[in-house]
Amino acid sequence: MKQQTKTLLVWLGLIVAVLALANLFNSSQQTTQISYAQFIRQIHTLKDTTLNVEVHPGHVDIDYKLDDKTYEVTGPVTEELYTKLDANGIDYRVEPEEDSSILQFAIMWLPMILIVIIMVMFMRQMQAGGGKAMSFGKARARLLTEHQGKVTFKDVAGIDEAREEVEEIIDFLRDTRKYMRVGGRIPKGVLLMGPPGTGKTLLARAIAGEAGVSFFSISGSDFVEMFVGVGASRVRDLFEQGKKNAPCIIFIDEIDAVGRHRGAGLGGGHDEREQTLNQLLVEMDGFESNDGVILVAATNRPDVLDPALLRPGRFDRRIVVGLPDVRGREMILKVHVRKVPIEDDVDLSIIARGTPGFSGADLENLVNEAALMAARRGRDRVGLSDFERAKDKVLMGAERKSVIISEEEKRTTAWHEAGHTLVAMKLPERHVDPIHKVTIIPRGQALGVTQQLPEEDRHNLDRRYAEARIAILMGGRIAEELALDGQQTTGAGNDIEVATTLARKMVCEWGMSDKLGPIAYNKNDSEPFLGRDIARPKAYSESTAQAIDREVHEIVISQYNRARDILTTHSDALERLAVALIEREALGLEEVKAAIEGRPLPPLPEATPAKAAEPAAGEAKDKDAAKKDEAVRPGSFPVAEAT
Structure with a gap:
């Protein structure tokens, strides 16, 4: 708030300076006021001057320019004025009376209205988020709705146990009373852990597509910033957004970026990452409750996470998303070949048995490599030989036929x-x-x-x-x-x-x-x-x-x-x-x-x-x-x- 006040004062100072310059410019153009008697005495010298006469109900305003000076006269409305002007051969233009109330109002209030508008726009800019100067404390979570989630549980295969655990949480959100009748409590946190490429993020995307509630997605590295205290501020803002949209799910990918063991670094207790973790711990299970907000996190390094983050009441469930077995690999291959035309002789069970230790990402890469090889050879469908060549390329690397060997x-x-x-x-x-x-x-x-x-x-x-x-x-x-x-x-x-x-x-x-x-x-x-x-x-x-x-x-x-x-x-x-x-x-x-x-x-x-x-x-x-x-x-x- 102090920084915002300082910035606001700077803007107000700039506005005042602009108004002062405008006033100084207008003052340099001010006219010289003379009396009506003085004007009558020098009227014979105004033969080559054109007068502007503005007639009002009780007086007339006359202004003219003489010797590079502008004069302004206010006099009575009499026939003597016009007689003297005509007698001395002075040209004049009579301008009818204008309603100056609107003009006077604009001159009086327009600067103030302008200042208020600028202040309102500036304050809205500070609160809007995005990449503005004052929005670095806002969480950069993306809100996904049910219609925006393109991945469903039909796209998730080979991790049946993990899928069942997640489906139970979604069912709790849809029908809370069924579980509360027997004294059940909704889990506050779900930790997805397993080797890289096993489908942790894919499972979270499926949650977004199936949950039917608000789904916020953010990466652990999004909390890290060059400014001190920004990570904790973004955690607070993230959970505030979650409370406003409860019930909702918050997904933090690669949580080990901010959830590492405290007291392990060389920066001491004031380490910025530790402050972010402290705020995350408080938001998950602190003095205030976050009913209806479920935190889902994914990591492939559960060994480095802080013990306070893993205790019951914070991450109540730890779901291991491991490497698929032979049946799981076959199901994953069926998912990935949906959009790939394959030959009738391709038996996915044989490919699954020949790819032990492959993760879901490895199998997706295998199918893609096989499709590329088939296209490279001018074929319209992917055959078993393409899968074998792709498997050799993935396991052993691409052939380097251009290398000269003695x-x-x-x-x-x-x-x-x-x-x-x-x-x-x-x-x-x-x-x-x-x-x-x-x-x-x-x-x-x-x-x-x-x-x-x-x-x-x-x-x-x-x-x-x-x-x-x-x-x-x-x-x-x-x-x-x-x-x-x-x-x-x-x-x-x-x-x-x-x-x-x-x-x-x-x-x-x-x-x-x-x-x-x-x-x-x-x-x-x-x-x-x-x-x-x-x-x-x-x-x-x-x-x-x-x-x-x-x-x-x-x-x-x-x-x-x-x-x-x-x-x-x-x-x-x-x-x-x-x-x-x-x-x-x-x-x-x-x-x-x-x-x-x-x-x-x-x-x-x-x-x-x-x-x-x-x-x-x-x-x-x-x-x-x-x-x-x-x-x-x-x-x-x-x-x-x-x-």
Whole structure:
């Protein structure tokens, strides 16, 4: 209010200055008043002057200009005046009497009316919100009505449990009495949490389309501003809007932007973000009640939220929106192919089984990539082959056919990928994911990729599975050593990094060590934000740290030796697999089995028609000008592993 008053005074000062200048300008044009007797005495000098005579009931007003001066005379209405004017040959114009009351009123009140109008417009501008100078304390929430929400629950699939929880809240808003009859209380807050791309925001949009009540949408970052106190002010304004439109739903996306743990930053208790969080806590469950206002929030970082924000009475319900299972993936695919014409032979259940670990956003991207590939090949409908190519592109990256690779590097990459593949094929099937495809065509940032896909969704990783993963990762380096007479390359750098990280998690987090036992050592060394226990000492002694390092080293080396035994024992199969990769550049599961067993490989599929084989825009580049990319793409454990 002090800032508004100061600004208002500045405007008033400007208005007064403008009026003063106008008055000064008018005063410079003022006329000289003379008496009627003086006018009669100098009347004989006015022969070349034209007089303006304004006749009134009791007097006349005369004004004229003489020697660059303006004179004004007020005299009686007599015949003597006109006789003297005619006798001296003076021209004059008689102007009838005018009603000057309106003019006088305008002159007297117009400046005041103008000031009042400007003040009213200025005050309305301050209260209107938007991007004005005085509106930064207003919440930037968008109000969505039932008709504006284009997403409904028909568009939400694969998260049935979360959908049922949300539908119950909407039913409460529509029929409150049904729940209040048995003493039920409407939840004050609903927290949607889960990995990115699982449909948290989509579920909130479906709420807006189905609720039938006012729906306010805002992002957590919208509360953050350069001015101190703006975040708390916007929280207050947001809930005031909600109370006026109750019952209503307020949706805050990415609430971790303002809901992080208090006392964790380096700014102390006066941190602007903490003040915003304090105001949010008070509005959700403070001294005043917010009946009819439900807060729905979404985040993929529930671990960093303040405990006071998560307690009952604020966020009463926490709905986990997780990755869909095989049935959920099939339902999501059905939603996304509604507007995509597909071939009759496309079985969405097969695609769903071949995409474990995919989120809803990943599946939407898969369908879109398949449609783009079909259009690129000049087809009107999307076939199963388009989905397979799109899946390879999403999992392994786009093919980089323009990258020039020497024959020596091609041979090294083939042996490297053959090592991964052979180890995976010779380990017990129940401990590894089946090989889906192996290629030495550069994809993404990788020179070669060995792709494994689990036959079913994995929710737990056992010790034997983790050890098998390390052995498979070591297979590439061992195959290089066997093919290059002990030489080592940088191609295994990512494999070694992933294997070491996996072994350290087995020891420090998962308790998969016989020597150290089921004890967690610094489970979360990387704090979610700077300043939280920044000077915390290690939770174990230096001797324990050395024991951890020895155990990690032992796990990796034991699996390294395990993979070496497999490749040395089946060296002939390793060579056949590497040669097949050099010849064909990409092998499927059946071709891999044939190469390992020494059987003839299945014939290659027929060449794609010319129209379908046209390269996409940007793919047909000058190979002589292309540069070799030596970067190694990190593996996407446990779905695919790339080197």
